Amino acid sequence: MRFLFITLFPEQIEQAAGHSIIKRAVDAGLVEVSCINPRDFATDRHRTVDDTPFGGGAGMVLKPEPMVAAIRMAKQQLPAARVIAMCPGGRTLKQDIVEEYARSGQDLILVCGHYEGFDERIFNWVDEKLSIGDYVLTGGELPALIVMDAVARFIPGVLGKMASAVEDSFSTGLLEYPQYTRPVEFEGLEVPEVLRNGNHALINRWRRKEALKATYLHRPDLLAELGKEDVLLLNEIKQELAGDNNG
Structure with missing residues (x-):
């Protein structure tokens, strides 16, 4: 399964994918992780990807031109992928959504926001919005990584034993029972x-x-x-x- 991140900070994604279970999955060819940086599609010499909001207000808003160009490039690489924008206005990530993504086997393009968010017109090139909870972070990279981590666990071979993912908290609709190991x-x-x-x-x-x-x-x-x-x-x-x- 392929995960393509549209992000201003590809090093954050690459670093996270270079450790533990996800790294082993990448090395084994079970998961593919790649990034596209919207700055590469900015047309001015400062590689500008944000601007002040119409109507006034604090912060900066991600411009549609570089973001949409990045999404188009991502769709060229993964034509059948689902495009997901990480933002507070989306449906909240839950285990049934994770399993839905995993069952579909569909590649995911994860669009990471930053600053005050996306120009609304960007969502015309997105299949859905997704949130990981009712709080605000500095960017969409961490939420997008959470989506990858949660979905990848259901890919056969990633955990070694598929039952480990199926029996975890929320997969049964309940919190997990207590676990113990040696010593007695x-x-x-x-x-x-x-x-x-x-x-x-x-x-x-x-x-x-x-x-x-x-x-x-x-x-x-x-x-x-x-x-x-x-x-x-x-x-x-x-x-x-x-x-x-x-x-």
Whole structure:
């Protein structure tokens, strides 16, 4: 899968793609990362890519000419790619969107904003707007890298075991259950017995219950749709928590 970043700071993308799992995926040919700099399409001697906003106001706005030229060049390189502009006005990135991108197998062109944002006309050359949350950053590079990282994990071979991505937080609709490794005892804290007895049915039930508990305590908004067995487990959790509070 190919990820092409339209960015004023290609070194930021290249540095991030040069480490850890993404680097191994690139080296293995599973992921391809490239950049196009809109400054290369600026026509003045200062390579200007921004200007003051019409109507007044603080900050600078990215000009349409170099940005659209960069998008056109990107589409020449990846004709079937989806063009995504990273900006606060887009739909919020969630796990189902990540999986949607991964399932499609479609290459992604990620357009990174900067300054006060894009000239509105640029969006005529974009397939969709995407935000990573209700806050403002100094540029779109970090959000775009988050999109690549999240999507790349679902590409077969990137993690080694596909199940690792499927079982992570949010893929099941819940927060993840607690994880433990050796040693069994650390400063008086022990790994739960159920994880050490080899009974996989009990282990799976414990993990599901703990995932429900974590979600109930920290992200109850994710519990809108539960099956019958999950409802029973959640009732157990509520009774146990009520007992702890009364005790």
